[in-house]
Amino acid sequence: MFPVEENPDINRKARVVIPPIERVYREVSERIDDFEECAVCLTPEQAMEEASRCLHCPQPSPCIGACPMGNNISEALWLIEQGRFIEAAELYRRTNPMPEICGRVCPSQASCETSCVLTRRERPINTRALEAFVADYQRQTTGVPLPEVAPSSGKRVAVIGAGPAGLAAAEDLAVAGHEVTVFEEKPAAGGLLVYGIPNFKLSKDLVQWKVNWLADLGIKFVFNTRIGRDITLDELMEREGFDAVFIGTGAQVEASLGIPGEDLGRVHRALDFLAGANLPDHLLPEGKQKRSKIGHRVAVIGGGDTATDCLRTAVRLGAQDVVCYYRRTEAEMPGNAAERSNAIEEGARIEYLTAPVELLDLDGDGNVDHMRMIRMELGDPDSSGRRRPVPIEGSEFEVEVDDVILAIGFWPDPVIGETTKGLETHRWGLLKVNPETGETSRPGVFAGGDNVSGPALVNLAIAAGKRAARAINAYLQEA
Numbered sequence: 018m019f020p021v022e023e024n025p026d027i028n029r030k031a032r033v034v035i036p037p038i039e040r041v042y043r044e045v046s047e048r049i050d051d052f053e054e055c056a057v058c059l060t061p062e063q064a065m066e067e068a069s070r071c072l073h074c075p076q077p078s079p080c081i082g083a084c085p086m087g088n089n090i091s092e093a094l095w096l097i098e099q100g101r102f103i104e105a106a107e108l109y110r111r112t113n114p115m116p117e118i119c120g121r122v123c124p125s126q127a128s129c130e131t132s133c134v135l136t137r138r139e140r141p142i143n144t145r146a147l148e149a150f151v152a153d154y155q156r157q158t159t160g161v162p163l164p165e166v167a168p169s170s171g172k173r174v175a176v177i178g179a180g181p182a183g184l185a186a187a188e189d190l191a192v193a194g195h196e197v198t199v200f201e202e203k204p205a206a207g208g209l210l211v212y213g214i215p216n217f218k219l220s221k222d223l224v225q226w227k228v229n230w231l232a233d234l235g236i237k238f239v240f241n242t243r244i245g246r247d248i249t250l251d252e253l254m255e256r257e258g259f260d261a262v263f264i265g266t267g268a269q270v271e272a273s274l275g276i277p278g279e280d281l282g283r284v285h286r287a288l289d290f291l292a293g294a295n296l297p298d299h300l301l302p303e304g305k306q307k308r309s310k311i312g313h314r315v316a317v318i319g320g321g322d323t324a325t326d327c328l329r330t331a332v333r334l335g336a337q338d339v340v341c342y343y344r345r346t347e348a349e350m351p352g353n354a355a356e357r358s359n360a361i362e363e364g365a366r367i368e369y370l371t372a373p374v375e376l377l378d379l380d381g382d383g384n385v386d387h388m389r390m391i392r393m394e395l396g397d398p399d400s401s402g403r404r405r406p407v408p409i410e411g412s413e414f415e416v417e418v419d420d421v422i423l424a425i426g427f428w429p430d431p432v433i434g435e436t437t438k439g440l441e442t443h444r445w446g447l448l449k450v451n452p453e454t455g456e457t458s459r460p461g462v463f464a465g466g467d468n469v470s471g472p473a474l475v476n477l478a479i480a481a482g483k484r485a486a487r488a489i490n491a492y493l494q495e496a
């Protein structure tokens with residue numbers, strides 16, 4: 018076993034006093050002027066020093082158990098501390114097909130880092146930055162070799178949706194020897210890695226690098242094709258001869274507030290707003306506009322990662338007064354707390370226990386200019402277990418705004434559920450699957466990611482794609 022057995026004399030007392038790395042983000046004054054990544058890349062020396070803080074807990078390490086993909090973090094840190102960066106990168110890639118991406122967007126504060134025993138004493142190991150460091154190091158030095166592919170199985174698999182779930186499933190299926198075609202409705206692959214998460218968290222070039230790598234592996238990509246409209250899933254199987262299908266279509270239909278004024282001008286849907294501000298013209302979906310500025314007073318409604326990303330994007334577009342309105346308190350907020358702190362450092366504010374009741378166009382020019390708001394208090398827990406926000410009677414007030422961005426939730430596009438025979442869905446159109454295998458009610462059709470769980474996380478989508486790929490492989494061997 019590794020690594021304690023390789024070096025039984027690990028001096029844990031000496032390790033706990035090694036100071037953690039200090040600077041992990043660029044200075045605020047510099048980063049709000051551009052859309053470049055905020056995280057500062059580690060130097061090799063910093064990486065070795067940070068990794069040498071690991072106490073290498075007896076197996077199973079809590080950090081490994083907390084990673085949805087089961088990354089062998091302890092062993093990787095052992096390799097990093099000795100400068101064996103390529104070996105560490107290869108170790109990550111055995112369980113995670115996208116370590117350079119997860120190393121930037123994983124909410125490690127909510128998984129591996131929170132579980133680190135050093136949290137009790139000092140700061141946890143910055144496992145996220147270390148994963149990104151070695152993955153980048155390998156890419157930029159030796160390159161990432163293509164894996165050996167099994168002999169052709171003669172089977173064809175269609176993957177619908179090129180988000181992290183679909184890409185992870187496609188990779189494992191191609192390596193297993195199946196012919197894989199990914200169908201994607203947008204002009205490029207990546208899902209929310211490209212069409213949601215802004216550049217300052219994750220550069221689009223990194224996602225494109227991974228997509229090119231997958232194409233070199235032999236995976237075919239068909240873009241601008243919406244399954245359920247341009248061709249149905251039944252046609253893929255019955256007419257086009259695909260032996261199995263993985264549906265990784267995510268949850269990108271934006272919820273609405275259901276209040277008057279939502280259709281006014283300058284009321285934006287979060288994903289349209291983020292795409293317009295963050296994407297170069299050639300990646301924009303048809304009919305979407307590039308955006309380079311915004312009004313002075315911007316209100317963002319919602320409380321998750323999407324809301325935080327909208328706040329930070331509005332700051333970068335030059336807004337002076339950027340406020341997030343959230344109807345519960347910080348304790349119930351679903352998004353990543355570290356990114357929220359970044360937004361506040363960059364000048365955004367958060368008003369808790371406040372919700373809009375009407376969006377107003379008082380000067381009659383067709384654009385929103387005020388919001389009527391109401392204060393809330395917390396009542397009993399709702400079905401999600403969080404305390405329900407209850408409006409406080411008589412607490413209404415108005416605020417002036419130039420732009421309003423709605424970032425209040427997503428559900429899956431119903432088109433595949435509606436056009437596929439025997440495919441069962443349940444609340445909000447989520448696909449029903451066997452949680453162990455991703456198998457749907459339709460034989461040979463599997464699913465995973467946000468279209469099964471509802472809006473969640475990149476690492477969970479990747480894990481779901483890999484789980485389904487194993488089940489598809491087993492299904493095809495029996496077919």
Ligand SMILES: Cc1cc2nc3c(=O)[nH]c(=O)nc-3n(C[C@H](O)[C@H](O)[C@H](O)COP(=O)(O)OP(=O)(O)OC[C@H]3O[C@@H](n4cnc5c(N)ncnc54)[C@H](O)[C@@H]3O)c2cc1C
Pocket residue numbers: 122123124177178179180181182183200201202203206207208209210213214215218242243244245265266267268269291322323326353430432433465466467468472473474475476478
């Ligand atoms: C603004 C924002 C910020 C986020 N930040 C983070 C973060 O920091 N960290 C984190 O871990 N998670 C974050 N998330 C969540 C994360 O992006 C998602 O959980 C993850 O991308 C889900 O992966 P997926 O593959 O299931 O779906 P998606 O990434 O949504 O990909 C689904 C793909 O399927 C395509 N598609 C849909 N329907 C069809 C169809 N009928 N035919 C063909 N193609 C179709 C879509 O165009 C899309 O490309 C964020 C989400 C948003 C919106």
